[in-house]
Amino acid sequence: MEHSFLAYLRGRCRKLAQVTVGIGDDASVLEPATGQQLACVDQIIDGVDFLSDEHSLTDVGYKSVAINLSDIAAMGGRPTSILVTLSLPSQNSTQVAGAVYEGILEAAEEFNLSIAGGDISTYDGPLAVSITLLGSVDRDQAFLRSGAKEGDAIMVSGAVGGSLRGRHLRPIPRLDLAQQLRQSVEVTSAIDISDGLSLDLDRLCAASGVGAELDTEKIPVHQDAELLSESSGRTPFQHAWSDGEDFELLVTMSQKDADSLAAQELDAPLTQIGNIVGRTGLWQRQQGKLKRLSPQGYIHESS
Amino acid sequence: MEHSFLAYLRGRCRKLAQVTVGIGDDASVLEPATGQQLACVDQIIDGVDFLSDEHSLTDVGYKSVAINLSDIAAMGGRPTSILVTLSLPSQNSTQVAGAVYEGILEAAEEFNLSIAGGDISTYDGPLAVSITLLGSVDRDQAFLRSGAKEGDAIMVSGAVGGSLRGRHLRPIPRLDLAQQLRQSVEVTSAIDISDGLSLDLDRLCAASGVGAELDTEKIPVHQDAELLSESSGRTPFQHAWSDGEDFELLVTMSQKDADSLAAQELDAPLTQIGNIVGRTGLWQRQQGKLKRLSPQGYIHESS
Numbered sequence: 001m002e003h004s005f006l007a008y009l010r011g012r013c014r015k016l017a018q019v020t021v022g023i024g025d026d027a028s029v030l031e032p033a034t035g036q037q038l039a040c041v042d043q044i045i046d047g048v049d050f051l052s053d054e055h056s057l058t059d060v061g062y063k064s065v066a067i068n069l070s071d072i073a074a075m076g077g078r079p080t081s082i083l084v085t086l087s088l089p090s091q092n093s094t095q096v097a098g099a100v101y102e103g104i105l106e107a108a109e110e111f112n113l114s115i116a117g118g119d120i121s122t123y124d125g126p127l128a129v130s131i132t133l134l135g136s137v138d139r140d141q142a143f144l145r146s147g148a149k150e151g152d153a154i155m156v157s158g159a160v161g162g163s164l165r166g167r168h169l170r171p172i173p174r175l176d177l178a179q180q181l182r183q184s185v186e187v188t189s190a191i192d193i194s195d196g197l198s199l200d201l202d203r204l205c206a207a208s209g210v211g212a213e214l215d216t217e218k219i220p221v222h223q224d225a226e227l228l229s230e231s232s233g234r235t236p237f238q239h240a241w242s243d244g245e246d247f248e249l250l251v252t253m254s255q256k257d258a259d260s261l262a263a264q265e266l267d268a269p270l271t272q273i274g275n276i277v278g279r280t281g282l283w284q285r286q287q288g289k290l291k292r293l294s295p296q297g298y299i300h301e302s303s
Numbered sequence: 304m305e306h307s308f309l310a311y312l313r314g315r316c317r318k319l320a321q322v323t324v325g326i327g328d329d330a331s332v333l334e335p336a337t338g339q340q341l342a343c344v345d346q347i348i349d350g351v352d353f354l355s356d357e358h359s360l361t362d363v364g365y366k367s368v369a370i371n372l373s374d375i376a377a378m379g380g381r382p383t384s385i386l387v388t389l390s391l392p393s394q395n396s397t398q399v400a401g402a403v404y405e406g407i408l409e410a411a412e413e414f415n416l417s418i419a420g421g422d423i424s425t426y427d428g429p430l431a432v433s434i435t436l437l438g439s440v441d442r443d444q445a446f447l448r449s450g451a452k453e454g455d456a457i458m459v460s461g462a463v464g465g466s467l468r469g470r471h472l473r474p475i476p477r478l479d480l481a482q483q484l485r486q487s488v489e490v491t492s493a494i495d496i497s498d499g500l501s502l503d504l505d506r507l508c509a510a511s512g513v514g515a516e517l518d519t520e521k522i523p524v525h526q527d528a529e530l531l532s533e534s535s536g537r538t539p540f541q542h543a544w545s546d547g548e549d550f551e552l553l554v555t556m557s558q559k560d561a562d563s564l565a566a567q568e569l570d571a572p573l574t575q576i577g578n579i580v581g582r583t584g585l586w587q588r589q590q591g592k593l594k595r596l597s598p599q600g601y602i603h604e605s606s
Contacts, residue, residue: 125428
């Protein structure tokens with residue numbers, strides 16, 4: 001399969017941003033990153049991150065790229081190219097590869113990415129898609145998890161919770177918002193919400209050596225969290241607090257910078273949900289007293 | 304498992320070439336490539352590319368990096384960093400990840416690579432290791448498959464055949480040889496032998512729109528091909544002609560350049576096995592007549 005499929009791919013990739021030498025040589029030749037280079041890799045696997053008998057394979061392909069784009073957004077960077085590894089169950093492998101690649105190519109066109117390489121294997125296992133994403137960021141300007149400072153405002157983009165109703169397959173990477181923020185304010189730290197608002201905020205705080213005091217009523221609860229709540233036995237807030245795969249951004253900045261954003265039209269809603277405090281952990285003020293909140297979310301399978 | 308394993312990895316990676324921001328943020332921040340950037344990805348899967356009940360998992364980890372280094376060597380480039388995707392069977396996943404990473408880190412130290420990212424999943428499937436390798440090459444100086452010209456000498460590094468006896472797990476990427484060649488001669492085309500000498504030479508010729516006239520007796524047959532021949536029912540030559548995973552280089556250059564190399568001490572033996580001809584296909588001259596040779600090797604599983 002690989003050779004005829006590569007010929008098909010080569011044709012489809014002509015529309016995309018160019019690489020000097022693309023698919024078909026031992027490696028791709030690309031222009032070097034401007035500023036500094038960003039790189040990340042994330043894979044999704046049937047039965048773990050999606051269900052091939054429920055989800056469209058084109059959506060799966062789109063998701064595999066979008067979750068990596070979300071990581072580049074969380075670094076304040078610009079994506080440039082991807083490398084694609086497909087592990088295909090041997091049955092119907094060409095059809096499966098074609099359907100997954102439709103979604104990958106859709107995301108590549110939408111975000112102006114070149115396909116800088118790939119590998120396809122058929123094997124006795126479930127469909128797995130691994131994407132390496134390359135990008136660039138101005139020198140020393142990457143948003144890190146580790147820069148949050150006491151007093152900083154904590155902001156979240158969009159609304160969270162209930163992404164399992166379908167949004168998790170077509171997340172909107174907050175690349176444009178990240179660029180807007182870079183131009184308007186000094187982002188002190190950032191992370192994308194992949195495993196749950198509270199869990200990822202806890203990670204950001206841990207990396208920065210700080211804690212967070214939250215106004216939990218301000219957390220923007222997605223309509224999907226309300227809808228899921230009707231059947232899940234959990235409250236909409238619980239979904240917003242701990243559901244994974246929102247792929248929204250959590251960012252911190254000085255309170256002054258946060259206030260200055262109120263007057264700006266942003267590419268996505270940005271809501272302040274609390275402030276960074278010196279005391280580690282997540283906290284909520286109730287009747288003047290601090291109550292500790294427990295971070296919850298998707299912890300990767302242990303063994 | 305992921306978080307404690309990442310802590311272990313972070314410790315182990317301290318010895319390696321540095322990235323500005325490494326494992327533990329949303330993406331890595333790296334220095335941009337000098338010249339142009341090279342990128343490639345190759346995965347190996349239990350049951351397809353190795354057998355976990357026969358092969359050491361540390362060797363498997365080493366191989367996953369080395370096969371990608373061989374691709375960068377075939378481009379005449381220098382490797383800089385890798386991203387690692389592990390798909391782990393759920394049983395003993397931490398031990399398996401640790402053993403595979405031993406080999407990956409060994410290769411990283413040997414070739415001065417930084418680990419610029421990774422993703423680890425456990426799932427209901429066989430061990431799979433996918434490595435993305437980034438590197439650099441001087442602008443417009445990459446060795447391509449497509450530049451072979453009529454009259455060029457065809458050279459192969461090392462000796463080929465029988466790698467399945469064990470060499471395929473610990474291939475020697477011909478990075479230093481490629482750099483020596485770049486400094487001494489004008490390499491007109493190059494490919495690494497992953498699927499078999501004849502098959503990969505045929506690909507190089509197809510990419511260049513030329514053919515090859517071979518002096519088959521000059522093909523350097525590895526001792527492993529002789530040894531494998533004792534039990535395989537195939538001749539040592541057949542092994543040398545069609546066995547995959549030699550990870551030697553096939554390069555072309557003018558006959559004059561090839562002759563000039565005779566006086567040089569090279570990092571690995573380099574043997575001329577024929578010349579490029581205008582007529583497409585692989586050929587052998589016998590009693591003054593051209594006889595067509597059939598390329599053979601490992602064709603990726605079709606379905």
